[in-house]
Amino acid sequence: MYRYILRRLLVMPVVLLGVSFLTFSMLHLAPGNPAQIIAGPDAPQEVVAQIERELGLDKPIYVQYWNYLSGALRGDLGRSIRTKKPVAEEVLAALPNTIELAVAAMLIAPTIAIPIGVLSAARRASWVDASAMFGALLGISMPVFARGLILMWLLAFSLGLFPISGRGGPFWTPDGLRHVFLPAVTLAIGLIAVLARLTRSAMLEVLNQDYIRTARAKGLAERVVIFRHALKNAMLPVVTVLGLQLAGLLGGAVVTETIFSWPGVGRLAVDAIRTRDFPVVQGAVLVTSLTFVFVNLIVDVLYAYLDPRIRYD
Amino acid sequence: MRTRDNRFWIQGLPSFRLSRRDFLRALGAGALIGLGPIVEACSPGTSQPAVTPETETPQRGGNLTVQLTADPESLDPHVTTHLWASRTLQMIHDTLVVLDFDGTIKPGLAESWEISPDGLVYTFRLRRGVRFHSGKSFTAADVKYSFERWKTTPRSPTAYNIDQVTAVETPDDYTVVIRLSQPFVLLLDNLSIGWASILNREAVERLGQNYGATGADGTGPFKFVEWTRNQRLILERNPDYTWGPKIFSNHGPAYVDRVEFRIIPEEGTRVAEFEAGNIDILSDVPGVEVFRLEKSANVSVVKYDQLQTAYIGLKTSDPILRDVRVRRALNHATNKEEIISSVRYGLAIPALGVLHPKTWGYWKGIEQAAYKFDPERAKQLLEEAGWRPGPDGIRQKDGQRLKLNHITTDTQAAKLQAQVVQEQWRRVGVELEIRSMESAAFFAALRAGEHQTFAISVFYSNADVLYFYFHSRQRPAPNRFDWADPKTDGLLERSRSTLDETQRLQIYEELQRIVHENALWVPLTHDVGVVGVSRRTGGVKVHPSNWLYKFLDIYVKTGQR
Numbered sequence: 001m002y003r004y005i006l007r008r009l010l011v012m013p014v015v016l017l018g019v020s021f022l023t024f025s026m027l028h029l030a031p032g033n034p035a036q037i038i039a040g041p042d043a044p045q046e047v048v049a050q051i052e053r054e055l056g057l058d059k060p061i062y063v064q065y066w067n068y069l070s071g072a073l074r075g076d077l078g079r080s081i082r083t084k085k086p087v088a089e090e091v092l093a094a095l096p097n098t099i100e101l102a103v104a105a106m107l108i109a110p111t112i113a114i115p116i117g118v119l120s121a122a123r124r125a126s127w128v129d130a131s132a133m134f135g136a137l138l139g140i141s142m143p144v145f146a147r148g149l150i151l152m153w154l155l156a157f158s159l160g161l162f163p164i165s166g167r168g169g170p171f172w173t174p175d176g177l178r179h180v181f182l183p184a185v186t187l188a189i190g191l192i193a194v195l196a197r198l199t200r201s202a203m204l205e206v207l208n209q210d211y212i213r214t215a216r217a218k219g220l221a222e223r224v225v226i227f228r229h230a231l232k233n234a235m236l237p238v239v240t241v242l243g244l245q246l247a248g249l250l251g252g253a254v255v256t257e258t259i260f261s262w263p264g265v266g267r268l269a270v271d272a273i274r275t276r277d278f279p280v281v282q283g284a285v286l287v288t289s290l291t292f293v294f295v296n297l298i299v300d301v302l303y304a305y306l307d308p309r310i311r312y313d
Numbered sequence: 314m315r316t317r318d319n320r321f322w323i324q325g326l327p328s329f330r331l332s333r334r335d336f337l338r339a340l341g342a343g344a345l346i347g348l349g350p351i352v353e354a355c356s357p358g359t360s361q362p363a364v365t366p367e368t369e370t371p372q373r374g375g376n377l378t379v380q381l382t383a384d385p386e387s388l389d390p391h392v393t394t395h396l397w398a399s400r401t402l403q404m405i406h407d408t409l410v411v412l413d414f415d416g417t418i419k420p421g422l423a424e425s426w427e428i429s430p431d432g433l434v435y436t437f438r439l440r441r442g443v444r445f446h447s448g449k450s451f452t453a454a455d456v457k458y459s460f461e462r463w464k465t466t467p468r469s470p471t472a473y474n475i476d477q478v479t480a481v482e483t484p485d486d487y488t489v490v491i492r493l494s495q496p497f498v499l500l501l502d503n504l505s506i507g508w509a510s511i512l513n514r515e516a517v518e519r520l521g522q523n524y525g526a527t528g529a530d531g532t533g534p535f536k537f538v539e540w541t542r543n544q545r546l547i548l549e550r551n552p553d554y555t556w557g558p559k560i561f562s563n564h565g566p567a568y569v570d571r572v573e574f575r576i577i578p579e580e581g582t583r584v585a586e587f588e589a590g591n592i593d594i595l596s597d598v599p600g601v602e603v604f605r606l607e608k609s610a611n612v613s614v615v616k617y618d619q620l621q622t623a624y625i626g627l628k629t630s631d632p633i634l635r636d637v638r639v640r641r642a643l644n645h646a647t648n649k650e651e652i653i654s655s656v657r658y659g660l661a662i663p664a665l666g667v668l669h670p671k672t673w674g675y676w677k678g679i680e681q682a683a684y685k686f687d688p689e690r691a692k693q694l695l696e697e698a699g700w701r702p703g704p705d706g707i708r709q710k711d712g713q714r715l716k717l718n719h720i721t722t723d724t725q726a727a728k729l730q731a732q733v734v735q736e737q738w739r740r741v742g743v744e745l746e747i748r749s750m751e752s753a754a755f756f757a758a759l760r761a762g763e764h765q766t767f768a769i770s771v772f773y774s775n776a777d778v779l780y781f782y783f784h785s786r787q788r789p790a791p792n793r794f795d796w797a798d799p800k801t802d803g804l805l806e807r808s809r810s811t812l813d814e815t816q817r818l819q820i821y822e823e824l825q826r827i828v829h830e831n832a833l834w835v836p837l838t839h840d841v842g843v844v845g846v847s848r849r850t851g852g853v854k855v856h857p858s859n860w861l862y863k864f865l866d867i868y869v870k871t872g873q874r
Contacts (some may be wrong), residue, residue: 012442030753030754031750031753031754031757031758032753032754032756032757036753036756036757036760037753037756038392038393038394038468038470038472039394040394040470040755041752041759041790041791042781042790042791043394043473044473044787047472050467050468051467051468051470052557053467054467055468059868079522081384081385082393082395083384083386083387083526083542084387084389084392084522084523084525084526085523085526088543093541093542094543097321104444134391137711142655149581152582152585153583156589157585157589160589163591164585164586164589164591165577165579165585165586166575166577167543167544169574181339190348229773258578258579259579259581259582260582261543261575261576261577261578261579261582263541263543263544267543267578268542268543271383271384271543274751274752274753275753276753288423289355290773294645
């Protein structure tokens with residue numbers, strides 16, 4: 001197992017190199033020039049050219065890429081073209097906010113989704129199942145901005161239970177919790193819908209297995225059959241999806257972050273793309289891919305724990 | 314279509330709107346990223362200030378919360394052209410001269426000035442007793458340092474505002490002499506803009522690249538406290554400030570203790586925060602919300618004139634558009650009233666020419682000369698130009714269809730406007746192919762000359778917007794009309810060096826006549842600006858080009874939420 005983890009960690013730099021190369025090429029292929037954006041769309045050509053020289057944008061692309069890479073290897077991600085702040089500082093300021101939001105959504109979603117899925121499977125074709133799955137369908141179908149705005153309007157604006165937008169204090173404070181709640185629930189709803197459906201179908205599959213019939217035949221209580229025998233085996237696909245979703249959330253939930261004015265990595269990256277702030281986009285993508293790769297590794301390790309048949313050595 | 318979908322949701326959700334930006338920014342994508350000189354470079358223009366109807370005595374104290382749509386890029390005046398940057402950094406820093414609400418130049422840090430008869434030497438007498446936030450006294454050396462930094466900072470995107478300046482001299486601590494290479498009548502205007510702010514050399518050198526990001530030191534009415542990116546920027550009152558320009562009723566210190574700018578990009582969210590009482594000043598009220606908020610008991614909206622023009626640009630070197638009859642026909646085919654009611658929520662007046670009627674130098678003759686909405690006349694002109702109706706109604710000439718591309722930004726309002734114009738022009742037999750793209754790509758496409766027609770809006774503070782757009786040196790951008798005419802160039806150059814105001818007025822009028830007669834563009838609208846103001850906030854007066862400027866007259870009424 002340790003050798004497997006080590007191997008995966010060794011592959012990581014290759015993945016990151018590939019990601020940085022792709023990001024770099026895509027940014028430079030996209031129309032729109034950062035120097036032009038700094039100078040303003042109507043600025044004289046000389047001014048634009050001067051800013052390009054100053055930023056090193058007049059050099060061949062491979063030179064620019066090399067400069068970026070050698071800087072990154074020394075831990076220097078450069079400075080934002082727009083704000084002049086170090087990129088590392090900008091990304092590391094936004095990352096905890098994104099993690100906070102993602103983790104909050106991750107705590108809410110399975111807590112609600114798994115019991116719903118299990119119940120639907122156990123009471124298959126009952127009204128419980130039908131209404132749970134209808135709710136899930138609704139959750140999947142409703143776009144995130146609509147969910148966000150409806151929750152905001154209902155719980156924050158009309159009832160005044162939560163702040164409308166913005167991030168409060170740290171998440172362990174009551175103020176911080178109140179602020180994170182609505183954006184986290186907005187994200188969680190989509191997850192709940194997916195996870196509940198997934199749990200239900202995984203459970204149904206497991207419940208048809210022979211060993212479940214055996215368990216029932218030897219007179220075990222239905223509760224024990226479902227929770228002790230079936231659930232653990234049904235969790236494998238759920239964990240996979242959960243892991244992928246978490247990794248996705250860490251990349252920033254752009255729409256949710258925008259609606260709730262949440263200063264996370266997603267908004268940072270999108271703003272940077274819009275203004276062609278190359279160093280910030282690179283930095284945000286790099287950090288995001290790093291977390292993505294890590295989370296995937298953790299998920300894979302979890303497999304081995306959940307299913308003794310999976311061995312990596 | 315998306316537009317329809319979103320509207321459906323709007324109906325379901327009072328007080329929310331899902332499209333991202335209001336029409337102003339939608340059309341002037343430039344406003345988001347800053348337009349450089351034309352947004353803030355100023356001259357004698359005359360606009361009525363908009364004032365909240367208050368007659369109470371202002372109160373001291375209290376915190377003011379102001380919503381911003383985007384994080385200011387930097388508070389360093391020499392590295393950015395960002396609109397919100399210019400607006401916020403003017404609260405921290407001061408300029409030698411200021412632009413009054415009526416468009417005239419008034420004393421700022423300079424008490425008085427003299428201009429030599431040849432227009433080449435400007436001598437400023439500085440105010441005494443002015444201090445930076447750090448406590449250092451303000452002297453002529455700071456002015457010299459700031460202007461030289463503005464001119465020479467390698468990434469200074471606005472340095473061309475003082476291109477004509479050859480030397481800044483300081484005969485004594487309170488006198489500054491500026492020498493020019495050639496007469497430049499807009500110098501004082503350009504010294505009143507935010508980019509001309511006076512900085513403290515020590516602070517700039519101490520903070521290095523972090524100046525304007527982690528701190529700033531000016532002589533302005535507010536001090537930098539804290540800036541959390543994409544969340545909030547906090548400024549507090551400078552208690553020593555007593556040198557406020559006379560254009561405000563309060564000359565300092567400011568009434569409010571603190572100003573907190575909250576960055577809220579999403580329209581629905583900011584309107585909800587505003588109505589919930591968490592925001593005192595809503596920087597841009599979405600057009601669709603204005604009517605409703607106007608009737609609300611808890612808040613008020615302040616409408617103000619701004620020197621702005623939305624237009625459709627025509628590339629005059631294009632094979633089809635080379636014929637002035639076609640360009641005039643497009644002008645006659647455009648129904649501005651329909652655009653105002655369907656895209657602008659009624660918050661605009663039709664634009665007849667380049668300049669807003671309140672701009673100094675506006676040509677009144679345009680009111681008779683302007684191309685009226687007249688589809689029959691448009692058809693007639695197209696016939697004269699040889700374009701005959703084809704089988705599907707679109708005109709043809711020598712087997713070629715009368716088809717033009719139309720490059721626009723990708724906001725809902727910009728797309729909607731494009732569709733309205735597309736339909737209007739189709740009725741006279743012109744096919745418009747809409748290409749909408751996000752703003753960076755939009756400007757890149759225009760710079761590359763991929764357009765035949767395009768839509769945009771421009772904010773300016775004086776008639777120099779004519780030079781900006783129509784001088785042949787300004788190609789490929791902002792002269793995206795590809796207009797190169799020696800007569801126009803000559804007049805434009807004279808407009809910048811003629812000291813006599815009567816002569817200058819004549820030159821501006823002649824220039825507007827040229828642009829009109831050659832139908833270089835289709836002027837659409839002058840849009841009205843709107844800010845939202847909470848009930849507890851008083852003294853809000855919007856400057857036609859500097860927004861809330863120095864926040865000196867704004868106060869918070871105690872005991873009210």
